[in-house]
Amino acid sequence: MNIIYTVCNRTNLAHALALADSVLQHQPGHVFYLGLVDSPGIDNLAEHIKLIPVTAFEIPGWDKMAADYYDFELVPACRPWFALEILKKHPECRQLTFLAPTVQLKKSFDSLLDAGSELFLTPNISSPLKKSPVLDDKRILNAGMYHSGSWTLRPSDKTMAALQWWAQRSVDRAYFDLCNGMNTDQLWLNYMPVWIPATATLHYPGWHYGLNAVLNKNLVANGNAYEADGQPLVSLDFAGLGHFDPVWSDHAALVTANKAFQALFMEYQRIVMRKKSELEISGQPAFGKYANIAPNRLTRKGIAAKLKELATYIDQF
Template sequence: MKLAFTICSNNYLAQAKILGDSLFDKNPDYKFIIGLCDELTEDIDYSFFENIEIVPVSQINIYCFDEIIKKYDIIELNTSIKPSFFKYFIEKYKDLETIIYFDPDIQIMNKLVLLEEYLLEDDVLLTPHILNPIGVDNFSPSENLFLNFGIYNLGFLALNPKSQNVADLLNWWEEKTLKIGFNRVSEGLFVDQLWLNLAPIYFNKVKILHEYGFNVAPWNLHERNAIHKFEDEYIMEDKSKLVFYHFSSYNFTKPELFSKSYDRYNSVVLSKEIFELYNQYHHKLIHNKISFFSEIKCCYFKVEDKIIKKKNLFEVVVYNITPPFINKIIKKIFKFNK
């Protein structure tokens, strides 16, 4: 059995459906599951997700789940449960041959056979954010960004489910994500991703993928800007096939922007096929009811809880950067508002 899964809250179900549909289109022998970091709601007709199984996180019995929903924001929560979902599926499906995680905003563009072949020899497959050096300039991303947030992008991770080596990695990784899976880059913490910098050191049979066609995204588009279509396949400049594209942070309300965070791809000429990829993805989002799903709030985060968190964060930041006499004034203002 071959399994691919993603994790998202109800507000990302349009993206997750595109992922699942594209997986079935190119790899019909796979099972696809959405790990729902949310609760099922009567507001959604889940029959819309034909042939896609949805497993709410409450069903996988994470021992400290009541604790992590109190201490994590929605991004931290979604990423912290990734090792736990891996462990749950490996335990449940004893006949698993391959298990792959994809972020919900990924689209599968080709067969996954090369990944399956790699897993016959290796236990862990990782994709670096970039594969070539970057000079010092004013474009983003720069190399230091990846040193802060992670060398490898954890929007993709493929594992050998039968390996004790993988079981050891998941136990180690799960402890980190459930206990200290915070987005606190200044403390050396960035959700689930930063930890995997250590995987090639701590664990065996970790393969770093160097083909351009794996995990193409806005942060590496400057080095993978020449994508050309031949018959029904997209071919990269290194002659590898485009296997999956990561439409990270794409905002369907601003289709002219490929990314709100990166602009390095503006320093090169992009092939017309890249614009075509974004155009078709935009239309798929609309077709899969992105305007409806994107407005749904995660049940684990109430509006008043978010306001309190933001206020506390603002108090901490302001207190640390302003003189004492101004802090006294700010404290009085907060006290008055409360």
């Protein structure tokens, strides 16, 4: 049994449902689980989606997590806990894949996974970034070497121990606080090759194409299909586009760096809007502190930059 799962709240529930449809189309042999860090009533879910609400199982320290984390921190902090719960429900699972709600599959990824590895990670970059005022290597280093929007593990003693270690740290060390060495669930992935020697890094150009890739990989339309650096496009991640993402929304301007990616994002937006109209869910997520960040984020960043310039000027004298 192979399983794909995602984790979301009402903010990105429509995105998760769009992901589920792409999984059904391109990985029809996989079971799809939707982990919900929220409490809206969801009626008439498609048959190919299995729902697990966060309240259906126990996370140690859950009440404190829900009170202390912002909602956009709480969702990724719960990801390893959902993985443990799914594997507990399905000891027969041979392969577990996490995909962020903002991912869309365009082809099957089975051929990318070699038989000898126990863990597959997605690098944020596979080569030094081309010069850009929007994104550079240092920012990638701060965010983490691996993209937390996709990973695959094969259950074993080593992978289960690593997953448990990661989950325990997400209880109180998954804030978005780069200055104190935290970046939601993501920085802990840096340790995974130490825990699991049989770790493979997926450098395939058409895998997980998103804002992390537009500077270095050329995505083009080829008839009705797409290719990245001459290889078929397998998956996309629209993290940072459409709703607030603590890492990638700072780099949303990069969407215009590749016309094919921009066109695919517009198509994706239409899919998500249809899903939202079907859901009719509004309001704030039930768990986590609510932060209305998106409307004033760029203004605040601009003011902070000006204040930094002024402080630097004062320091010179």
